[in-house]
Amino acid sequence: MTADVRKTKKIDIKKVVNLVPVIVIIALMIIFSFLSPAFIRFRNLVEILQLSSIYLLIAAGVTFPILMGSIDLSITGIIVGSGVIAATIAPVGGLFTVFLILFIGLCLGLFNGLLVAKIKLPSFIVTLATNFIYCGIAVALTEGYNINIRSNFFSNISNGRMIPGIPNSIILAGVVYIVFVYLSEKTKTGRYIMAIGGKEDVAARMGINVAKYKIIAFALSGLLIGCGTLFLSARLGMASARLGSGYLFNTLIAVVVGGTALSGGVGGVRRTILGVLIITILENGMTLGGIDVRIQYMVKAVILIGSVFLISIPDRSRQDLMK
């Protein structure tokens, strides 16, 4: 309570720190444009954004459970499950397929939520387990092969260009993202999820139906992952039981680098976009820069740890301990 004196200093740091992800992004862009002139080409920037748009939706989805202090490790499972199940039922690629992918994503997320909220199991293990289950279902349906969806309509969802030069997925994903940013910040649902992440017992006592909003958070996660799957499948023109590998860690890291704490209650869907951009720019730039993949891994580790360190500076005091 005697912190009042230091507060003025703190605010300044906080302002700078809020800019850390942006500074990292700009720094990366400058470095990469020197490393490879092609990096800064318009078409490559579009490529980065197109890749980001898929990551963005998935990461935005996962942000909801994380804000609540839970975690969703079933990203891969939901990507694979929603894509494959929908493509098995309706491989034609019409509006029905689109609807189906989203719906199945929602259902899979809902199932996670029910297990977490109703049987009261830790989300970490629930989603780890359902990840196995969803992947298993997908592999069983496809025997591991992929299902090509050869429909121009479907492909246009991602690859078409309503605005010349800019793929639809960027625009559509942007719209969906903004809607969900609004949902998380301006609506009751978003606020309750934050409250549960802050203090679950207080939230419950204040009359919030904690179980319901836990389920909603996981369902939203599922829905958004389903949405990401839609753009992913549309971009590749296929659904596959191997599609989602590698999304888990990248999205979790994007969420954290964006400034959402894994302990819940801090951060927001809005900030996730910065984390996503850092990750995609890093990957794209290093690939174009011709950096050995193996060294890429190491560079990525340093940059990620470094930026999380910088982001968390204002929220820590000397006596803080880390888990």
Add this chain to the structure above:
Amino acid sequence: MNERELLFRAEGITKKFPGVRALNDVNIEIYTNEILGLSGENGAGKSTLMKVIAGVYSKDSGRMLLNDQEYRPENYREGTSKGISMVFQEQNLVPNLYGYENIFLSHEKFFIKKSGVLDTRTMIDKTKMYFEQFEIDADPAKRVSSYSFHQRQLVEIVRAFMISELYGINHPLILLDEPTAALAEKERELLFSQVTKFSKNATFCLISHRLSEMMTYCNRIMVLRDGELVGEVDPKTSEEHDLHTMMVGREVSRDIYGISKQDDDFQEEKVMEIKGLTEEGVYKDINIELNKGMILGLGGLVGCGKRDLGKAIYGITEYQSGSVLVNGSFVKKGKISAMVKQRVGYIPAERKGFGIIEYLPVSWNISLPSIFELANRFMLKVDRKREKTLIDKYIKRFRIKASPEDMCYSLSGGNQQKVVLAKWIAKNLDIVILDNPTRGVDVGAKEEIYSLLREIVKEGVSVLMITDDLLELIGLSNQIMIMKEGQVSEIRDAGKASKPTENELVRYMV
């Protein structure tokens, strides 16, 4: 209070918890505009009664009437919407949400625009208006974690008013469960002046372990013991000691601080010397000398830097300049482990956060600081036999009402505090730094803790006691230091015979 208009009535309330009957056939009446005090020892059922009224718990039997209408709240939310709100002992705010978000939490339905989006602006404006009205100097659009403790408590009271207004109730009943436990003198007064002011439009029901403030501010005090209502006290005609006796059910010593047992001939040997300790803007040039076997009381207003000083001495935080010597040797700053090695212990004010480990057994909590001493040097194997002897000894000595295997969270506040005390004393310390050792502890337990302190001092332990409670400060200390705005404003002896009065000390505080 002449008209005595009945606001709320409860008849034959009974509530059972597994193994205990928390409330047994309690009848209570609350009149408008009054401040009703509820008192009793920990476990007497005060909080339970409040929670039943607020709708947090459901009663097993009995009935409640609010404004002559049957009142049967399903949950706390329904209680609030009917005009009964509660300010909980463990604060009921979500720290990461903004002030206004907390105030309207779970009642947002009044602010949803057609688009489904919340009308943030109105919510903020409304909150701001109320904050001004209630003289809360806080920004509604900031996280409540940045509010001071006092502000947070007021926010909860404001919430009660605000929600009543939303539901069209112009006279809320606000239940305050130990609102002042963690507040300093000045803030306490501020709070009560506001409560008194608000009581024009509301009715309050108050629980406090500080009997003096109940005597000062309450219109009536009901006393509970073992879940039953044992009587009512009119503060105007009785004195604190009557209340004591009624609560405990036996005659309580008037000398709860054990002044008669105070030993002023403590040894000359200096166990701790603090020289010129300074942290810019927090405390400045502090010099303390602690003799063996003495209790040095450190008082001052909240924010005067006394608690920060305690933390810095113990090594939780660092200081800019100065030095701390324990038993004549210099101790590196910011090193708890070095302090503990010098056999210095620290009892924090926030018991739950820093004192006990809730989900570990009592036994493990007690042996934690000494665990490496109980282990052999090479393999670090804990000597179970020695550990058990130690634990049993201290559970017995400190009269902790729990078995060693009980999880700490299931203990009452007083017993938890005794565990914290026991874990340090079990380590066979030289010095112990206490930060508000009896915060949120009931009278009975307080008395026990004080007598334990007297005991250990007699054994040669030195105590540096930081406290917001003036009476405690005066009653226990051999010597008193008062801090004001980070500097020592007064040092004086408080020998058995020469205890200063409250007013004398307050002068140096402000």
Add this chain to the structure above:
Amino acid sequence: MYKNSFKKATILLICVFLLAGAYSFAGGEQEQNAAAAGPQKMLTTYCTMANDFFLTFDQGAKEAVEALGNEYISATDDRKPEKFISNMSSYAASDVKMMSGYSPTIGSVIEATKLVNREKVYYSNVLEIADWWTPLDAGPYWGMFHFPDARAIGMQGGDVMAEALQKKGKTLLLLGFPGSKAGNDRGLGYKIALENYPGMEVLAEEYGDFTRDKGYSVTADWIIKYGDEIDGIYCTNTSMAVGAAVACKEAGLTDVKIIGTDANKENMKYLKDGSLYGICGIFGPWLAGHAAVVAYDMYNGWEPTVAETMMSTGFIMLTQDNADWYIDTFCGDKLPYDWKKMSRTLNPDNWDPQNLMVPIFPETFSNWEFVEKPKGYEVPKEYSEALASGEYKEIRQLYLDHFKDHTTVPPSSSAPYDKVFASNNIGSETVVDVLTK
């Protein structure tokens, strides 16, 4: 406070992107022209470096590109289709005009080949192709698909296994990872071959993910279950085969015959010391290099005929007899190929593919035999026209005639496995072309 600074940050970020975009419009286009002279960038994509097959694959592509005087770029995708597409798309954006390589799943071939046609990049690929999707479906920029026929490889494996076990025995089948068509088809071929031997039996099949450790653990489980019953294990790649061999050795099963696919430097030691009975060599480095050469030729004006768009390529059988020859020839620091000689544009007359190559007729392509055509799909009619006009036969003969450098054909001392095989389905059914020194 917090939201404001975030807003500023967002605006800043958008500005940066706009600036970058503006820069690219102003400066970026000039570079395109500047790049036309001098060495060109050529991209080879593959899954991962952490795999014996792709390591030599990389070596082949690199040698070929550098022999052609160009600059070599490689991109890996960790078996993620989206990363594969993204890699190609990024490099297309940076004016790489020639690409070749392996796609991580068969499904991503469609989008990749659409992409190269959209971006006007010359592309040639190997091993994996989407079901019912021919180069002519995608467009002119997808030049050639190289395919060591998986079914035929598996069938050969089955035959060799049957021979090794004197036509009687119980065997196990280790597949790759679920969804690898090449892996699964090799397994299918193996089972088809075993149907000819009534004494042969497949006890169980399992996915081993193409890795040594998974191969090891799956085999270890099998050993618990079947113990001494196991006579042979057929593996759809050699990493798994080595894992299986180690597991067998540990359990004391010394005379289990293990056959793998893809011959790589690191694994030859196991063939030599007898841990493995045989390895089918599919010339990974050659596939990579030749694909790069095709992309180069197309960039320089060569156009493949219809029959050349899909080619079945040669493979060999390696046993202890010809292990030394293979090690000497292929496992040195430099591969034995004359990459420039493969180029149709550099050597219009005396080009030499340096391996057996046979055109594939899509309608009877072994890979698609058991896959239904997607609704409404028809194979482009150019293929049947080419077949009718005899173009297929001509091309087959042309490539046979030009295959003069026989360095890569096993020596006759290693009989009966002294041949290069390539499947051939120009007629109504799959036959195998064989070439000896």
Add this chain to the structure above:
Amino acid sequence: MKESVKRTTALMKYLPLILLVVVSLFFGILYPRFFSIKNVLNLIRQMSFLMIVSMGMTFIILMGSIDASVGANATFCGVIGALLAPYLGGGAIIIGILAGAGVGALNGTIVTKVKVPSFLVTLSLMGALDGAALLLMHSSPVNISNQTFLDFSNGSLLFSLPNVDLIPIIMIAVCYFVINKTAFGRSLYAIGGNEQATFYSGIRVRQIQIIAFMISGIMAGVAGCLQASMFEAACPYMGDALMMNSIAAVVIGGTQLSGGVGGPLRTVFGVVLIAIIGSGMNFMGVEPATRHIVTGAIMILAVSVNIDRSKMAYVK
């Protein structure tokens, strides 16, 4: 009242065991050969890496942290061992294990001194270690022919019990001792229960955290070298599966991710359950897809049986 509470907790205590027995009986009756001595030894051999790594993971999770780098660390240590094997023989194993300890120390130091959450640190380091391991092995398996190194797994120090069966048993004993009997172990529980309070009690929390991460690193190193020794080569990504599986094993055992509750024997149960089910499904010849589904379902079942809700405020 209290009696019945006690009885239910006692039942809860044995439920995991009952689950294990039921599962074992199921496979045992279906396949009598399942419990032959040879198969049991083989089962232990199968679960040995996972057991060792999970033992190390128990230290970390008890503390409320997590170590996502164990798998990559195992690969990394295996490679170092394999590369040095021709020169140092058995000494290479020690260097490999030391490398693991070094990585653990690095993890711990970044977590405690730079103060970045362990999940993120170890996740990032996982990538870095994978990269480093690939660079060291030039992306291709490093074959091992040194007999001493190979004897690490196949030789037998005690009677005729192969080392690969022996080492995990030793590790269980050591970890049991360290966690349950020593002051260090007690501090782990305390840190998991309430880090601040432990810190205020004068326990050197940061030091203990670093040591715990080092132990986890050492365990990963042992598992990595053992794996390399068994495969006769250090292979790329060979340890990857260990990460998720070890976390799963620890959690299935009933050690809570929030820390402070659980123990090494619970982890043993988790690993054994995973191994028996995996091996049992193998016997049954279950499809890989179905295997995934069954594994997931059993995980949920096991955790719901094992979780001790009385020891946690709420479940996240």
